[in-house]
Amino acid sequence: MPRAGKRRNHPTKNTVTDLSETKGPHAGDVAGRRNFFAEAMALVCGGLAILTPVAAGVWMFLDPLRRRGEAATFLPVTELKAIPDDGVPRQFAVVTDRIDAWTGFAAEPIGAVYLRREKGSDEVEALSATCPHAGCFVEIDPEEKCFRCPCHSSRFTVDGQMVAPSPSPRAMDGLACRVDKNGGVAVKWQNFYTGIAEKVAKP
Ligand code: FES
Structure with a gap:
């Protein structure tokens, strides 16, 4: 077993x-x-x-x-043919891509300029549309053929000079402007401190 x-x-x-x-x-x-x-x-x-x-x-x-440190950059604004050579200022928006911390904004309006040119001239004069008094948007007064600020009634001639008496402490802020060979108009966009007599660019 x-x-x-x-x-x-x-x-x-x-x-x-x-x-x-x-x-x-x-x-x-x-x-x-x-x-x-x-x-x-x-x-x-x-x-x-x-x-x-x-x-x-x-x-x-x-x-x-x-x-922001590179604020003074030339931004394309319009074409030369969009600015009639009659000495009358026209308003154009300043548009650029913007990045705000985490978010990107494409083609965002950041300001406005007035552009004008004289008869037969290809040179363009650019003025910031921001009032040097307190930062409101300056408008064109077609009847008086001048600029007028709606906030405190500062007035400026079409080439941006102050019309006295004026709450604004200085003339409108001129901006550098260039026209390329294809007729593109670009403006060196800058913001300036308001409420002071000197034209001082913000950083
Ligand atoms: S902000 Fe333009 S006159 Fe005061």
Whole structure:
């Protein structure tokens, strides 16, 4: 009569040995190194995940400041043929792409200018439409053939000179203007401090 014996499980050829369970003098070292590398990788990945958006945010925050420093840039406004050579000022919007911290605004109006040119001339004279008194928008008075500010009634001649008496402490602010060979008209756009006699550009 055969005796019932204890059956032993022996690893076969196909058995996969879990090294983490390896017993031996160096088993603790192997597991420790593996944990160290896993934690290091997690730290690097976590750091990158945090630093990338932070770096992007810092760049976006600094970018408008950088642009403000370059405020005096020529911006295309219109074409020469859009300005009749009759000496009468015409108003044009100043439009540019703008980035405000996190948001970009395409073709955003940032101000207005008056452009005019004399008979037969290709030279364009540009005046900021912002009143030097307190920053309202100056309008054209077609009857009196002058500029008039609707806020406190400052008046200016068509070439921007002050008409006394005037609440405005100075004449309208002239802007550099250039016409390219294709007839494109660009204005060096700048904002100026209001309420003072000197024409001082904002940074
Ligand atoms: S803001 Fe133009 S007159 Fe005061």
